[in-house]
Amino acid sequence: VTRNGAHRKTGIIANRCRTRQKVTQPMVAPHHPSNHRPKASVSKMPKKPSSSCREDSPPVDEPCLPSQHRTERLIFPKPLITVEGIARAPLNPGDFASLHQRTYELRPEWFEGFQLNASKTLAVHRIVRASWNLSHVTPTGFRVGAQLQRRCSDSVLKTPLVAFDVNPGTLSSNVSLLYRPVASVCCEINVQVPPRGGSGTEDQGPVIDKASLQHTGSSTTTTLRCYRPGRDSCRLTLDHLMSYNDRLAIGGELLYEWYRNTSNAQIALAARYNHERHSFAATGSREAFDLSYWRRVNGRLQIGSSLACSNREGKAIGTIYYRLEHPDCTVRGLFDSDWSIGFTYQR
Template sequence: MERFCDDNFYELPKHRPPSSTLFSPNICHLRGIVLSPLNPGNISNLHKKTRDIMPEWVEGLNFRCALNLDVHKTVCMDWLMGNSTPGGFRFGGMYCRKDNDSITKTPIIVGDTNPSTLATNFHIIFHPLPQIKLETKIQTGRFPNNLDLDDTIGTAEFLSKSSTISLALYNPKRETGRMTIGFLHNFNKNFCAGAELLFEWMKNKPQYNLAIAARYSEKRNSIAATISNSALDISLWHQSNDLLQFGASLIMDKRTSRTLGSLCYQYEMKDTVIKGLIDSDWTVGCTYTRKLKNLASAVGFSILFCIPTNKFHCGLKFELNSNLK
């Protein structure tokens, strides 16, 4: 199982490794929470349009079965077999509150576990008020290579009409931990800007870092950038038509002296999605997914090839899902 991370721009992210998730999980949309169209979201989602069209790799054979028990309850099972990705069986589900009008609202609880190792994931989203969002991710148990993990990420957000204030804690302990405080404001329907303060403590040695973020977006175009004294992240997104999207990303990390540029695309037809990527490390790959609505299922194929290292990953995934009817 892939270990989650805090996904911030202070560290240079690597390409997504082969994981057991090829199709987006059918959690549910927060239909009970209606946000202002001018709300910019949080800084961690500043590059979301570009990240969403990047392929998600799968290695080996993955079989997934998801069944809706009700509008607010879903159970799922995953079985993964691979060479470089640890195989195994996982069982989980989703539960969210049900109102009298059968519209799902928060809290949303998503979890899965490996019965043999008890490696467990929990993801909880809760809106006590429409303007306040609380979220936590917990990962615990024994993972491959006999590695015991106990990771926790907790976030709190205040969502106003045109601004978002966020507070996030990553594995907070007395000896070590990380905290970020972010603010993002929409000046108009096209432009937003803000800042994020990072505070880390490790063995009584606190460290601070400040990053500036901005995004300009139109209906079919978007450019976003985050910059600090140790890193730079720039992303571009363009929608040529209703079927084709392009994205570009440039990430520079001064601490690791590493730079990574990526080009990606997404071509989406009625029941088919094709994604591709090439980067400055000469990693080339693509994914193909197709929904088979008559069979309430989907099939996906993934290819990833790194030319300098001559490494090749290939994956195939089948999904049975009652939502695909």
């Protein structure tokens, strides 16, 4: 009981705030002389708690934050304001020709006849190969080749890259050259040298099988390709693929080809949706369209399906692929609507 008869109640310490709340109760009437009337006691309501504490707010002279000057007013932070964010461009979508790559990588590698391959890595930028084929589809004989590249610079292989293989008996060879003058531009050319021997092919010179020029941006890829250029025939394609975001990519391709006095031009559109565990791609034009789907079921099994329709041939083929990986072997297989069934076992 205080001196004037009022009670004081100590508040609860919350959030490191020393709070006090005064609770005023009715005053006990002391003894007064008869000529003076006692004044009625007035109970005061507790002050409204401040927003700086939960419920029990401190008095004005006792701030929540420690301060040397007890009478210093609290300064609250400024309200939140809108600031300009940082936007990151989506990833590069890759090449237009690799839209269905995830699905087609599940296909078995077919070969006909007998094939023996051997390779030796001399260094990280030098590889030699040798192969012997016995087949009715591929050229029969022994071939030797190599792949040469510039040395590493900061753990990155530099171009140009040269890959070739040659038949020692007929001197027929295939040569591929890849060069990047700058990081965003890539030039590639494939040349075929016919065999030397026989009157029919002696005067033939090297033939350019394919030449391409590609520009790779942060979120776009543009490629110009030329197939078998000659006086009477040629085929040109110009494609552009753009990433809308990290999941979706859209693009188009312009095809122009001619053979003697006949020419043809077409436009194709494509789209692809990528995810870590599944992917869907579609390519369509006036004469054909392709659909593909890929999914990773678990860490060992991958499945995929494709549908190819051609208006020119009036035919459609649907195929289902699978790939099963084990620590010591890999199994790939497929079966389609033409009743083609097969698999390969690799160990």
